[in-house]
Amino acid sequence: MSVPPANRPVVTRFAPSPTGYLHIGGGRTALFNWLFARGQGGKFLLRIEDTDRERSTPEATAAILKGLAWLGLDWDGEVVSQFDRKDRHAEVAHQMLARGTAYKCFSTQEEIAAYKAAEEAAGRYPVFLSPWRDADPTTYPDAPYVIRMKAPRTGETVIEDQVQGQVTIKNETLDDMIVLRSDRTPTYMLAVVVDDHDMAVTHVIRGDDHLNNAARQQMVYDAMGWDIPVWAHIPLIHGPDGKKLSKRHGATGVEEYQAMGYPAAGMRNYLTRLGWAHGDAEIFTTEQALAMFGLDGIGRAPARLDFKKLENTCGHHMAMTDDAALLHELEGFLAARHQLPLEPAQKSRLLRAIPSVKDRSKTFPELIEKARFALVDRPVDIDDAAAKALDAPARGVLRTLTPRLQNADWTKEALEPVLTAVAAENGIGFGKLAGPIRSALAGRSVTPSVYDMMLVIGRDETIARLNDAAS
RNA sequence: GGCCCGUUCGUCUAUCGGUUAGGACACCAGGUUUUCAACCUGGGAAGAGGGGUUCGACUCCCCUACGGGCUGCCA
Numbered sequence: 385m386s387v388p389p390a391n392r393p394v395v396t397r398f399a400p401s402p403t404g405y406l407h408i409g410g411g412r413t414a415l416f417n418w419l420f421a422r423g424q425g426g427k428f429l430l431r432i433e434d435t436d437r438e439r440s441t442p443e444a445t446a447a448i449l450k451g452l453a454w455l456g457l458d459w460d461g462e463v464v465s466q467f468d469r470k471d472r473h474a475e476v477a478h479q480m481l482a483r484g485t486a487y488k489c490f491s492t493q494e495e496i497a498a499y500k501a502a503e504e505a506a507g508r509y510p511v512f513l514s515p516w517r518d519a520d521p522t523t524y525p526d527a528p529y530v531i532r533m534k535a536p537r538t539g540e541t542v543i544e545d546q547v548q549g550q551v552t553i554k555n556e557t558l559d560d561m562i563v564l565r566s567d568r569t570p571t572y573m574l575a576v577v578v579d580d581h582d583m584a585v586t587h588v589i590r591g592d593d594h595l596n597n598a599a600r601q602q603m604v605y606d607a608m609g610w611d612i613p614v615w616a617h618i619p620l621i622h623g624p625d626g627k628k629l630s631k632r633h634g635a636t637g638v639e640e641y642q643a644m645g646y647p648a649a650g651m652r653n654y655l656t657r658l659g660w661a662h663g664d665a666e667i668f669t670t671e672q673a674l675a676m677f678g679l680d681g682i683g684r685a686p687a688r689l690d691f692k693k694l695e696n697t698c699g700h701h702m703a704m705t706d707d708a709a710l711l712h713e714l715e716g717f718l719a720a721r722h723q724l725p726l727e728p729a730q731k732s733r734l735l736r737a738i739p740s741v742k743d744r745s746k747t748f749p750e751l752i753e754k755a756r757f758a759l760v761d762r763p764v765d766i767d768d769a770a771a772k773a774l775d776a777p778a779r780g781v782l783r784t785l786t787p788r789l790q791n792a793d794w795t796k797e798a799l800e801p802v803l804t805a806v807a808a809e810n811g812i813g814f815g816k817l818a819g820p821i822r823s824a825l826a827g828r829s830v831t832p833s834v835y836d837m838m839l840v841i842g843r844d845e846t847i848a849r850l851n852d853a854a855s
Numbered sequence: 856g857g858c859c860c861g862u863u864c865g866u867c868u869a870u871c872g873g874u875u876a877g878g879a880c881a882c883c884a885g886g887u888u889u890u891c892a893a894c895c896u897g898g899g900a901a902g903a904g905g906g907g908u909u910c911g912a913c914u915c916c917c918c919u920a921c922g923g924g925c926u927g928c929c930a
Binding site: 399400401403433434435436438439440493496504507508509510511530548549551552553554557559562564565566567569571572573575576591592593594595596597599617619620622624626627628654657658659660661662663664665666667683684685686687688689690692693694695696697699703743744745754773803813814815816817818819821822828829830831832833834835 | 856857858859860861862865866867868869877878879880881888889890891892893922923924925926927928929930
């Protein structure tokens with residue numbers, strides 16, 4: 385058995401099959417690979433496993449690339465198409481044939497099915513033992529064949545896994561897996577090994593649904609005399625009920641999370657912490673994650689998705705992100721939702737409003753809703769809850785307020801005493817004054833601070849909206 | 856069915872034989888307050904069950920239960 389490559393620079397890869405959107409679990413797998421490679425100063429490669437021509441589509445590939453881009457995961461070099469490398473895969477299959485570590489099998493699918501059925505009926509583990517394994521080539525018929533590996537029949541295969549530890553698999557449970565199909569195309573088991581070797585991948589970080597496959601794949605590494613990469617099989621993500629994450633749990637594709645308006649930085653942070661920990665670290669930047677991330681922090685049990693914590697994490701990142709970057713990402717969010725792009729005027733209004741709303745928002749829809757006061761034009765649409773605060777007495781109070789605003793300095797420090805005084809003169813608490821102002825300025829009863837709103841929309845607009853509401 | 860993996864508060868997790876089992880989210884109570892948040896303080900909340908090993912087990916071993924994965928000429 386070969387030893388893991390210890391002194392080479394780290395090379396990881398993400399190798400999705402293009403049969404749909406980028407699954408949230410796949411996104412996390414990509415993220416772990418990216419964090420590890422980038423954190424170690426290594427390379428992160430992308431390979432599309434499109435050998436299944438029936439199910440692979442260019443649309444799916446595009447969706448996966450888009451999902452990765454949204455998560456902020458960039459890869460080195462060109463995207464590798466596994467299908468394009470089929471000749472190389474066939475070449476390796478024939479090399480193994482020549483070395484005697486693989487053989488041609490002429491058994492038909494019917495024969496195999498019958499064999500397995502008989503084994504099962506006899507109460508044995510249904511491993512197909514091909515009669516062609518040690519057949520004399522001169523007896524080969526002129527018929528379609530596949531190339532199979534000669535798997536060891538005794539002993540055990542040990543997988544040294546960075547996450548799962550030492551996993552031992554009995555060789556009798558390993559069949560002579562097919563590496564080249566009868567149509568000369570490679571199977572996944574062959575292609576993945578050849579590609580990982582040719583791409584000089586040092587660390588294979590992938591879902592633990594591949595843990596058993598690692599034993600099979602090691603056969604190919606051994607047959608070719610290649611170095612086995614470091615394995616790290618990470619647990620899958622489950623839904624809130626602990627079952628495998630599926631459509632009935634809600635969102636499974638990363639683009640759905642983008643469409644729901646979660647900021648990418650928050651998503652990254654949450655996904656990093658899902659199944660990985662570094663002491664008490666909870667909220668961190670990508671730079672910090674890069675510095676902290678390691679394979680030893682990955683847990684062995686599947687983690688459940690918790691939307692409440694995702695939201696909380698995203699809230700922290702909203703507040704941490706600078707205003708211009710937030711606006712830029714907001715535009716991406718609107719585009720992902722196929723909504724109208726922002727006009728320049730709206731952008732500048734939003735940019736001014738963001739500081740007053742980003743601390744209190746967890747998602748982009750929330751940010752937009754809270755920034756509504758800055759986006760709307762007069763006359764402001766007032767909803768029922770806001771209208772309740774604008775009864776006759778309240779309108780009277782507002783009429784006493786507007787003249788006082790004409791000459792005040794437009795800063796919070798100057799405005800504060802004015803509003804406090806008006807409230808006092810009217811014999812009401814500050815809350816009774818803030819309510820009507822809120823309604824007049826935003827048309828809603830839930831808004832940012834009244835001072836923030838006044839400063840953002842400016843003196844003229846403030847007075848105009850107050851007059852609208854007071855009349 | 857067989858094989859493989861897993862199991863600490865409701866959830867994400869820390870602990871790497873000796874801790875009052877820590878943090879975060881969520882929840883509850885109180886505080887602050889200009890609405891909603893945010894924020895501050897406090898609170899309840901966990902080692903699946905059973906056997907071992909050991910002076911001592913969440914930690915090591917075995918069994919059971921439960922969950923997941925694999926068992927394709929899919930990846």
